[in-house]
Each structure stands twice: as structure tokens, then as C-alpha cells.
Amino acid sequence: MKAKKPYNCGIGPAFEVIGGKWKAVILWELHAQPRRFGELKRLLPDISEKMLIQQLRELEADGIVHREVFHEVPPRVEYSETKLGASLNAALGPLADWGDRYAKRAGAAR
Amino acid sequence: MKAKKPYNCGIGPAFEVIGGKWKAVILWELHAQPRRFGELKRLLPDISEKMLIQQLRELEADGIVHREVFHEVPPRVEYSETKLGASLNAALGPLADWGDRYAKRAGAAR
DNA sequence: TAAGGTACTTACCAGAACGTATGTATTGAA
DNA sequence: TTCAATACATACGTTCTGGTAAGTACCTTA
Secondary structure (H helix, E strand, O other): OOOOOOOOOOHHHHHHHHOOOOHHHHHHHHHHOOEEHHHHHHHOOOOOHHHHHHHHHHHHHOOOEEEEEEOOOOOEEEEEEOHHHHHHHHHHHHHHHHHHHHHHHHHHHO | OOOOOOOOOOHHHHHHHHOOOOHHHHHHHHHHOOEEHHHHHHHOOOOOHHHHHHHHHHHHHOOOEEEEEEOOOOOEEEEEEOHHHHHHHHHHHHHHHHHHHHHHHHHHHO
């Protein structure tokens, strides 16, 4: 996302935070439990490593996810939802439901 | 939006429909009442005419907005929400609220 | 000694998204 | 006869997103 426009509603800011192709699904995967980088990679095989970290970093910068490094023998990093992230996830719920119904409808129409 | 991936949740399909920079705000403007093309142009001065029709056409193709032409002396075209569009707008409500709070918080932080 | 797992980083590039500018058809008003 | 208003259409160029491929540093296991 690029432009910072004076939006008349909250959709603008929200889209700047979860816009793009992957952020919403990443956040979704973090909803149930914290995940390691490698776990996310396996859970979302279609996203490249580059995109995965890039999006995680942006989500971190926006206060949506928390990153914790464990200084262990094989390095370990865990990503988890912040409170803000959880509230965003909740706000995405109705939209996800709508998308489900829409996809079903569109699928049935064919 | 380009890729048609098998998403694990409804966010994917939803984003394919209201993704992009303008669709959500356009839909928002149609919520209260139907609007003419020129009205939308005036209401959303930042969007170019090209983008406006392009997005309206895509929303129409997805069954989100309805387009009605009145064969009058100066041509008149009205765009309105379909039922599906209204349900999408409703699903966007919580996200818009979240965005409002987020923007307020971010604004206050500076 | 080489291979493999961890979590990244970097360079390069194609294609999509978006913007600007201009053109079109119709009619009525000046 | 020229201008303005309607609702677009089209060409062209830039900017941004996302993808591929390769490399880094550390340690463990075979």
C-alpha cells in the first residue's frame, strides 16, 4: 500500500494495515497460537520466504504481531498476535464469513 | 487483484471483490443512496475518471452494484448497491470501525 | 567433510495497479 | 456556430507489488 489519503471512513487505514495479498492469511494463522517462521512457511506454501518475512515485519511495525527471539541452539523465532492484532482479526471475521458465502454462491452458480 | 488461489478462509474471495484502492470507498458512498457517475466523481475527487468506471464495472460484474441507464436528454446513469453489495458493506462495518480506532490511536501517538 | 536445518537477506525482474491526458457522441443553450 | 454537460473510452507511462533465485551464518548430524 502506498498512498496516505485523508479517508472519509476507517476502511482506508484498515486496508493500509491488512492490505496486500498475504497479511490477512498470515494473521489468520497466528490466531489460534503463536507460530515459528518455519511453521508459517509450511502452513502457507504458496507464499515465498521473502514475502513472508516482509509482511511479518510490516505487521510487526504496525503493532499487529509480536516477534520473539529465543537464543537457542537452533535459533527459534516465534510470531504471535498482539491485542491489536486480535482485535483486527475479530474485525475481519464478518468479512471472512461474507467471502465464504460469496465463494459458495459463485461456485454453485457455475 | 490477480491470483486466484485456493484460500483456506473467506478473506481471499472477499479481497478479490473489494480489494484495490477504491472499491470499498465507492461502495461506501453508494450505501446511503444511489448515485450518478458525476456525483461519485465529485464525492471522491481523488479518484480519476478512468479508475472510477473501471472499478464500477468490476463491482457490477461481481454483482455488488447495479447500473441503471436512463435514456434522457442529458444521459443519466445511476449506480446503486445490490443486496449482495449491501451485505458486503455490512461485513465491512467492523473493519471500518477498527480502522477508525486505529487511525485515532496512531494519530494520538504522534 | 559434507549435508541439512534454522531464520533470514539481497539482487533482479515481470506484470499488475494506478495515474494523466486526450478523444467521443449526444443534445441543448448562448 | 461554438460551448457546455453528460458518461464514458483509449493510449501511454510510471510506480508498486510480488516472485525467483541465490547467498549468509550458525550449529548438528551422518
